Amino acid sequence: MPPRPPHIPNATERTALQRMRFTRGLRPEQLPAGKIAIAGMLAKGWIEKQPDGRTYCITQAAKR
Numbered sequence: 001m002p003p004r005p006p007h008i009p010n011a012t013e014r015t016a017l018q019r020m021r022f023t024r025g026l027r028p029e030q031l032p033a034g035k036i037a038i039a040g041m042l043a044k045g046w047i048e049k050q051p052d053g054r055t056y057c058i059t060q061a062a063k064r
Contacts, residue, residue: 006044007044009041009046012032012033012034012037013033013037013040013041013046015032015033016031016032016033016037016038016041016047017041017046017047017058017062019031019032020047020056020057020058021058021063023057024050024055024057025050025052025055025056025057026055026056026057027054027055027056028056031056038056041062042056044061045059045061045062046058046059046061046062047059047062
């Protein structure tokens with residue numbers, strides 16, 4: 001089986017993005033993802049850290 005393309009979220013990423021879709025921001029402990037998954041989603045531009053520095057929100061890139 002070929003590896004998953006990086007622009008397609010895996011199950012953990014997809015679950016976290018779905019949970020974030022209708023919120024203004026979630027703390028890392030509220031996400032069903034670990035530090036590595038959160039770092040990956042940040043690097044892909046799917047989520048961003050809010051100005052308060054404690055929560056993350058979904059970006060327009062992830063909503064497509």
